[in-house]
Amino acid sequence: MTPQEIEALFTRADGSYLFARWGRPIVPVVFGVDDKTLGTVKGAIEAVVGLAGHQMAETDPELGVNCMFFFFRDWDELLEVPDLDRLIEGLGPLVAKLKEADANQYRVFRFDEQNAIKAAFVFLRMDAELSQVPAETLALGQVVQTVLLWSDRAFTDASPLARVPEGDRVILRPDIAGVIRAGYDPVMPAVAQDPSHALRLAARVGREQ
Incomplete structure (x- = not known):
């Protein structure tokens, strides 16, 4: 993911950047x-x-x-x-x-x-609507949105999950998984309000890839 894409995940509707784990x-x-x-x-x-x-x-x-x-x-x-x-x-x-x-x-x-x-x-x-969603999909989606304080707009246009054709399974998107891992890196702060934090996340996600 680009730094701009990661920054958008934690930029709220009022324009403020806020990350918390x-x-x-x-x-x-x-x-x-x-x-x-x-x-x-x-x-x-x-x-x-x-x-x-x-x-x-x-x-x-x-x-x-x-x-x-x-x-x-x-x-x-x-x-x-x-x-x-x-x-x-x-x-x-x-x-x-x-x-x-x-x-x-x-x-x-x-x-x-x-x-x-x-x-x-x-x-x-x-x-x-929710009753039609498989329990595995619903549970994974909610847990992902709870493990970090994402922006209130983070997943309005795209789900954090992806469907795998083989076996018709739903998994966590690899790019979102990378952001979660980077966000919990021990050298990273538990809370950040400066958008430059997204650059540090992007660097760690890039090293994983």
């Missing part, structure tokens, strides 16, 4: 799925975290769990989740906004003192 091991939990889908989601998490060279853990000393995936049919169901309003500030107005927009997915991030990611909440309303 997880600053602590990821401790996931999944709500609203059967055991088979649970295994699929956790498998996707393990694969992407392994790709990044990051870590998972059994518990987070501050939060217990820090990466929550919610699968449900109606946004109002979130209002019934015990203590979720304590984790998500302004949950009521947010639910109302998402209902009005007829949204079927939303992600919320929380950050530590250094502005690295310390928690993520993934909400998936399983409407007719």
Whole structure:
């Protein structure tokens, strides 16, 4: 990928550049799925975290769990989740906004003192559209969008996933995989707001290739 293409992945709609990765091991939990889908989601998490060279853990000393995936049919169901309003500030107005927009997915991030990611909440309303997406594809796509703080416009025109004709499989795009690995390089900062950071990412992606 060119530096300009990588910069676009972390340039928000207001023109600001913002990159952030997880600053602590990821401790996931999944709500609203059967055991088979649970295994699929956790498998996707393990694969992407392994790709990044990051870590998972059994518990987070501050939060217990820090990466929550919610699968449900109606946004109002979130209002019934015990203590979720304590984790998500302004949950009521947010639910109302998402209902009005007829949204079927939303992600919320929380950050530590250094502005690295310390928690993520993934909400998936399983409407007719999402229900048609294979569990493996849905899980991988959501985990990829949670492992880094991408731009709000990063994947509006192109998915981070690609279909492989052989076996009709869906995989993470190699260029996006390269950006994830580069972003988690130990010599790279956990947080960056200067677009020159994209040049450093591009250099590492280029060396991989």
